[in-house]
Amino acid sequence: MGVGITVEHLNAFYGKTQALFDINIVVAQNHATALIGPSGCGKSTFIRCLNRMHETIPEARVEGKVHIGDLSVYNGTSATQLRRRVGMVFQKPNPFPTMSIYDNVAAGLKLNGFRNRKQLDEVVHKSLHSSALWDEVKDHLHKKSGASLSGGQQQRLCIARALAVQPEVLLMDEPCSALDPISTGKIEELIFQLKEQYTIVIVTHNMQQAARVAEFTGFFLLGKMIEFDKTEKIFTNPSDKRTEDYVTGRFG
Amino acid sequence: MSNQALPRPRFSAPEPEHGPSEHGSKAALKLETRTTPLLHGKVSEIPDAAFGWAMRLCGVAVVALLGLIVYQLVVGSQLSWHAFGWKFFGQSDWNPVEDQYGALPFIFGTIVSSLLSLVIAVPLSIGVAVFITEMCPVRLRGILSFTTELLAAIPSVVYGLWAIFVLVPVLRAYVQPFLATTLGWTGLFSGPPYGIGMLAAGVILAIMVIPIISSITREVLTVVPQHQREAVLALGATRWEMIRMGVLRNARAGIVGAIILGLGRALGETMAVTMVIGNRPEIAKSLFAPGYTMASVLANEFTEATGDLYLSALIEIGLALFFVTIIVNALARLMVWSVTRGQPARGIA
Amino acid sequence: MPETNTNSTAAAIPQIKVPQFSVPPISLRRRVMDHVMTGVSVLTVALVLLPLFAIFAYLVFKGIGSINLAFLTQTPKPVGEPGGGMANAIVGSMVILGIASLLGVPLGIGAGIFLSEYGRNRYGDIVRFVSDVLNGVPSIVIGIVAYGLVVMRQKHFSALAGGVALAIMMIPTIARTTEQMLLLVPQAIREASYGLGVSRWRTTLSITLRTATSGVITGVMLAFARVAGETAPLLFTAFGNQFWNWKTDQPTAALSLQIFTYAISPFDEWHRQAWAGALVLIVLIVGAVAAVRIAVKHGTLAGA
Numbered sequence: 001m002g003v004g005i006t007v008e009h010l011n012a013f014y015g016k017t018q019a020l021f022d023i024n025i026v027v028a029q030n031h032a033t034a035l036i037g038p039s040g041c042g043k044s045t046f047i048r049c050l051n052r053m054h055e056t057i058p059e060a061r062v063e064g065k066v067h068i069g070d071l072s073v074y075n076g077t078s079a080t081q082l083r084r085r086v087g088m089v090f091q092k093p094n095p096f097p098t099m100s101i102y103d104n105v106a107a108g109l110k111l112n113g114f115r116n117r118k119q120l121d122e123v124v125h126k127s128l129h130s131s132a133l134w135d136e137v138k139d140h141l142h143k144k145s146g147a148s149l150s151g152g153q154q155q156r157l158c159i160a161r162a163l164a165v166q167p168e169v170l171l172m173d174e175p176c177s178a179l180d181p182i183s184t185g186k187i188e189e190l191i192f193q194l195k196e197q198y199t200i201v202i203v204t205h206n207m208q209q210a211a212r213v214a215e216f217t218g219f220f221l222l223g224k225m226i227e228f229d230k231t232e233k234i235f236t237n238p239s240d241k242r243t244e245d246y247v248t249g250r251f252g
Numbered sequence: 253m254s255n256q257a258l259p260r261p262r263f264s265a266p267e268p269e270h271g272p273s274e275h276g277s278k279a280a281l282k283l284e285t286r287t288t289p290l291l292h293g294k295v296s297e298i299p300d301a302a303f304g305w306a307m308r309l310c311g312v313a314v315v316a317l318l319g320l321i322v323y324q325l326v327v328g329s330q331l332s333w334h335a336f337g338w339k340f341f342g343q344s345d346w347n348p349v350e351d352q353y354g355a356l357p358f359i360f361g362t363i364v365s366s367l368l369s370l371v372i373a374v375p376l377s378i379g380v381a382v383f384i385t386e387m388c389p390v391r392l393r394g395i396l397s398f399t400t401e402l403l404a405a406i407p408s409v410v411y412g413l414w415a416i417f418v419l420v421p422v423l424r425a426y427v428q429p430f431l432a433t434t435l436g437w438t439g440l441f442s443g444p445p446y447g448i449g450m451l452a453a454g455v456i457l458a459i460m461v462i463p464i465i466s467s468i469t470r471e472v473l474t475v476v477p478q479h480q481r482e483a484v485l486a487l488g489a490t491r492w493e494m495i496r497m498g499v500l501r502n503a504r505a506g507i508v509g510a511i512i513l514g515l516g517r518a519l520g521e522t523m524a525v526t527m528v529i530g531n532r533p534e535i536a537k538s539l540f541a542p543g544y545t546m547a548s549v550l551a552n553e554f555t556e557a558t559g560d561l562y563l564s565a566l567i568e569i570g571l572a573l574f575f576v577t578i579i580v581n582a583l584a585r586l587m588v589w590s591v592t593r594g595q596p597a598r599g600i601a
Numbered sequence: 602m603p604e605t606n607t608n609s610t611a612a613a614i615p616q617i618k619v620p621q622f623s624v625p626p627i628s629l630r631r632r633v634m635d636h637v638m639t640g641v642s643v644l645t646v647a648l649v650l651l652p653l654f655a656i657f658a659y660l661v662f663k664g665i666g667s668i669n670l671a672f673l674t675q676t677p678k679p680v681g682e683p684g685g686g687m688a689n690a691i692v693g694s695m696v697i698l699g700i701a702s703l704l705g706v707p708l709g710i711g712a713g714i715f716l717s718e719y720g721r722n723r724y725g726d727i728v729r730f731v732s733d734v735l736n737g738v739p740s741i742v743i744g745i746v747a748y749g750l751v752v753m754r755q756k757h758f759s760a761l762a763g764g765v766a767l768a769i770m771m772i773p774t775i776a777r778t779t780e781q782m783l784l785l786v787p788q789a790i791r792e793a794s795y796g797l798g799v800s801r802w803r804t805t806l807s808i809t810l811r812t813a814t815s816g817v818i819t820g821v822m823l824a825f826a827r828v829a830g831e832t833a834p835l836l837f838t839a840f841g842n843q844f845w846n847w848k849t850d851q852p853t854a855a856l857s858l859q860i861f862t863y864a865i866s867p868f869d870e871w872h873r874q875a876w877a878g879a880l881v882l883i884v885l886i887v888g889a890v891a892a893v894r895i896a897v898k899h900g901t902l903a904g905a
Contacts, residue, residue: 051796053792053795053796056791056792056795058721078295078297080295080300080798080799080800080801081294081295081798082798083795083796083797083798084295084797084798085798087796087797088796090789090792090793090796092789094787094789094790094792094793095793096790096793096794096808096812097790097812098811098812098814107794107797107799108797108798108799111794111797111799111803111804111807111808112797112798112799112803158793161793161797162796162797165797165798295798295800299800299802300800300801300802302802303801303802303805304719304801304802306711307711307714307715307718307719308715308719308724309711310708310711310712310714310715311711311712311715311716311719311720311724311725311728312728313708313711313712313772314712314728314731314732314735314772314773314776315727315728315731317731317735317769317772318731318734318735320746320750321735321738321742321743321746324745324746324749324750325742325745325746327749328745328749375645376645376648376649377649378645379641379642379644379645379646380642380645380646380649382642383642383643383645383646384646387639387642396646398894399650399653400649402653402887403649403652403653405826405827405830405886405887406656406830406883407829407830407831407832407857407882407883407886408830408831408832408833409830409832409857409860409861409864409879410656410660410830410860410879410882410883411656412861412864413860413864413875413876413879414655414656414659414660416864416865417659417663417864417872418655418659459652462649466649488627490627490631490632490634490635491635491639492634492635492638492639493631493634493635495638516737519739520737520738520739520740520741520742521739522739522740522741522832522833523832523833523861527861527864527865547739547741547833550741550744550745551741551833551836554744554745554748554836554837555836555837555840567745570741570742570745573739573741573742574738574739574742577737577738577739578734578737578738581733581734581737582734585733
């Protein structure tokens, strides 16, 4: 089961530049929440604050509180431990190039010391099923490298890799922007099914994707969250004029 | 469309809606209910911190190495420094029997052999570099650059071996008599043609520094932007004029840097020089005469040094050699960097 | 088209005089100069390649006859007696190089990891600068340092001292090449690993270093090839030995040292063996350099 995410007064900085201004949001568990907005508005920064990837950039810092389930992200938990409960899928598929498909999926577990071969087999099997990649790769698990798959397959491999660690939350930073429409469709279908098990936060440039996939949508503009509501409302009857301008295509 | 009865979900968790059921019933994909996660337990920060410090220690070790080198050289040369002071570098009397040490012959030998090697090597290196980058058919480029780099892989002692038994006889039999008859009036080519001597050292050093000068020059020439070449050609220049005005002129600073880098290498070169220079601590005008370089005296006499002052004098020569090569190399890198703008330097063999 | 009277002469049709662009021919002097300089360049290439071929030719010509089983398995015979070999020198070189690698490779790779993962700052710049400075120190000076460090303390020459000297020479080269190879690994790969909750040290070793493995190995092999032929730093550290020596704390023979000693000796027999030894040394080194080039070309630097 997924857990909910609570964000209070989140401010994020790159050195002296402030990227996020006082974000407050509650993400519902077992639902997909989309974050939309024009380029550079802070959606990716926000999502990277949720699993503390933002800090890997030198001179970056965060103020505020984030709770994932009962876990306080910025107060006491080690980043490594947090990231085992929050999975991430990146914009450009990034499977580990020196590893086979099996090893890629098992990487999260193997690199964290988990060695039981039988259980690893099970987890890899389940994860590849969950990301709808099993049938296409089941014959080459150990022989083909992760980088030898097509773009859409690689991204599904990355999803399987993230799922193998059994997180409760799945963060997706524009997962389909580098993919063709057919692969995009497959992944959107996947998100629908994954919702039942995980809480999903998906950043997307594509408003129609948000409308297709997410129950809730947040609109970001220039580092502030302008509006956060059910997807239907954002797209049909938004409260804020700026939201309306964006979703109707007047800018962005 | 929107259910008005639902509270405004701005900052609170809304009522979970039933997911669209038509998508949820894909029979093929059956997600299992979650069991306890496989990765539980507290993660310790210690291994990360320890690893970080171990790596930083390795970095510190590199700096410490330099400090160690300086320390060893300075401490070892103290005795000689206190005995002779600055005059050490001005006197030419090298007499272990009477414990009198003056390093001038070695400084002279090092400078003359290195400069001579540059006189020979620089035109050849630039010629090779120009040929490979500007004139050579593309197919040959890889082979030619590989073979010039192969020259750099040959160990110094093998160069010395070949020099003793092949180069020196040739010099003695053909080259030196020729030079004596044609250019003997300059005074640089007088005296018996032993073969062994400053000239041989200069030639073998030249062969050894050609790969360095030519490979850096090649890099510097490649960096010159194509539009510089095209601009000169568009004015109606021949290919050689284009090279001279459009390429070499632009790469001047870098080429000088490459030459200085070659000088740095020549200054510190030991084995090949020791084997053919004659090892006599004398200052002579003729290039046919034997000589002695700083590196050679260290190679020959270090293990023979009886007495602390003797050893200390040798270490002081080592200290001088160290400083000279450091300064020369730093200067060279600065000039090369100014042209290539900090692209990583290839490993200088 | 204006109507023309067919009876008019051509002079009635307005003639536009087209200016002739006459391109003055390039002067003979310039053309000759161009060809001359091309010839000069080719000449320089020939002059540079000449010693290369001459060296290899003489090595093979003079050395191959002397390489036989005896040469590769026996120790030197006393002066004047024919025969004998350089077996102890070949083995001694391997021992010294082994010690040097054990000391130099981990430190070098560690410094490289520091430079790329923890050193993108002022401190890293200092280490980088010092590394480049160290690369330019003459090898005989490094011999002096190893002498002071090891030989003076232990009061005897040893393979260990020789290994220390060569290790000091390997470290800066390996550090810089390792750094460059690690920097080629895309940041996205590291982020993928962090995203899975893998700790930083594990990511650096098992993901970043693993991806850059073939490049790092290339760098190590090139440093190895460079020190394998070194003689000067061994002159007063390993010192050389005419007999077998299996202890690391006694003077040890080395191939390069043996070549030097034989070459400057007055005995023809030893000169002959010097050529053979040089051929063996060159074959081993050039073989390593070529093998590395081929491996890098055919092997995949995956992820770069």
